[in-house]
Amino acid sequence: MFVSQAWPGLWRMVALALVLLVSLGVTQPVLAQADPEREAATAVGGVSPDTWRQVRSGETDANYRDTRFDTNYNLINASGEAWRQLRNRWVSPFGLIAIGGMLAMIAVFYVIVGRKELSAPRTGRKLPRWPLMVRSLHWTVATLFIVLALTGLNLLYGKFVFRPLLGDAVWGGMISASKIAHNYLGPLFGILLIVLLARLLKHNWPRKHDLEWFKKGGGMVGKAHVDAGEKLWFWLLATVGLAVIISGLVLDFPNYGQSRDTMQWANIIHGIGALGLTAVALGHIYIGTIGSEGSLEGMTTGYVDETWAKDHHNLWYEEVKDQAIGEETLASDEPTTDETAGRST
Ligand code: HEM
Incomplete structure (x- = not known):
């Protein structure tokens, strides 16, 4: 005892x-x-x-x-001071304005316009939209992006918020953990994003009708039937995203003889690109979740309702409508998803 x-x-x-x-x-x-x-x-x-x-x-x-x-042995780099000014006076405020502005815009949009509901009741018949491979890649890339965004924001702004709040010791541990996570997960995100973009490239090739979508203001307001919002997101990731990945690698591997000036420019490009993408990602997440009825289930279950397909991707719907499957059939056995799934037309 x-x-x-x-x-x-x-x-x-x-x-x-x-x-x-x-x-x-x-x-x-x-x-x-x-x-x-x-x-x-x-x-x-x-x-x-x-x-x-x-x-x-x-x-x-x-x-x-x-x-x-x-x-x-003192090293003085005059351009280092120029870089510091650029980072602190332009990049940091730009990030706050872009991300804060986007959050405010989404909130105002939600209050005024509200959720984009389906224009008709669901038919209960489902169309295969995203195969398992794309869904797995999407959610892995999305998770990594969110971790990178949070750790990156901590690297830029954390010392103003958490250091006074938590004290030097906790803050020290927090910032070094953020830096390690950011540096190691960055290249993994880069590789997986490139694989995802390569997989989706042929569906996102610009077509003539995409112009109409722009003229109709993106399909979130009113009854716009041509929806190419994801194409815009895709090409933003394929351009700005790639610049963020490349500049991140330049910063991650300083042992390849790149000069201090190159590192400084890489840092500025990386900061502006990543902060801009984070702001746009908030819009993507809004549209993918509470902003539009029925979108999320495509990326979770792989299937969308016929009504959603007609509302959001009418041209794609015309191509794949023959493949519609009843909810009961879907529940009993899982058919394989088709090549045409996931097209953003
Ligand atoms: C929690 C956060 C996120 C949610 C809820 C979400 C949701 C969605 C949904 C529902 C779709 C399908 C839209 C459709 O079927 O037309 C989609 C597509 C996509 N998402 Fe996300 N997403 C998130 C984060 C991200 C992030 C962080 C990235 C990239 C860094 C990303 C990249 C993509 C891409 C490339 C597509 C495909 C666009 C296309 O080619 O049509 N997503 N997302």
């Missing part, structure tokens, strides 16, 4: 000691880094306006080393 009561207490002590030991290991280097006195002592030792003038005027050599190079 005595032993069984003493053991839980002992284990609690051991567990506590372990937690303390681990947290000491994690927080000490972080606190050391966060000590401004120590940072200043090991970083730039008193850079005078004169030194800056010297660097800017090009009196120093091309690798930006100042005249004190021989003694204390």
Whole structure:
């Protein structure tokens, strides 16, 4: 009896000691880094306006080393200051405006226009839209995108929100975890997004009727029957998305001899592209969920109702209407999805 009561207490002590030991290991280097006195002592030792003038005027050599190079190995990069200004004064506010603006627009749109309902009751007959392969790729890419967006936002804005809120030690752990997750998941996202885009390329090839969709304002307002919204999203991912992936790889692998200037430009392109995509992704997520009735089930079950197909992709509906399957048949045995599934016409 005595032993069984003493053991839980002992284990609690051991567990506590372990937690303390681990947290000491994690927080000490972080606190050391966060000590401004120590940072200043090991970083730039008193850079005078004169030194800056010297660097800017090009009196120093091309690798930006100042005249004190021989003694204390300071590196000064005038374009680094230009990059810092660009990042802090333009990229950061742009992100807040784009993402905050998009959230506000979606909220106002939802309140004023509301959810786009189906124009007629469901027929109960289903059309195969997205095969399992596309659905698996879509949800993996979407999950990775959301993790990258959250960790990326933390890298840019987290210190203003979480550092004062949680303190240096927790913030230190949080930001290093964000950085590691972002750096390692980025290339995986890049590869999978390219595979997804390659798989969807032939369905998204621009056609003449896509122009009509633009003229009708995108099919969210009124009775517009040609719907090419996903095509726009596709091509945004195929252009801006690719730029974000390439610039991300330039930043992720600095060991290929790229210059500081290249890294700075990669950072600016990566920031603007990723923040812009995050803003548009919010629109995509809105339309895919609460914004339009019946869209999400295509990407979850693989099938859409005939009424949805007629409303959103009338040309695609004309091509595939013969393949409609009754709900009961679908529940009893799963037919294979066809090549024409997933077309954005
Ligand atoms: C939770 C978040 C998301 C939801 C609920 C969602 C929902 C959907 C839905 C319902 C569709 C099918 C539309 C249709 O059948 O016409 C779709 C298509 C698609 N989504 Fe998402 N999505 C999300 C996030 C993302 C993200 C983050 C990406 C990319 C980074 C993405 C990329 C795509 C692509 C490429 C398509 C296919 C467009 C086409 O070729 O027609 N989605 N999504």
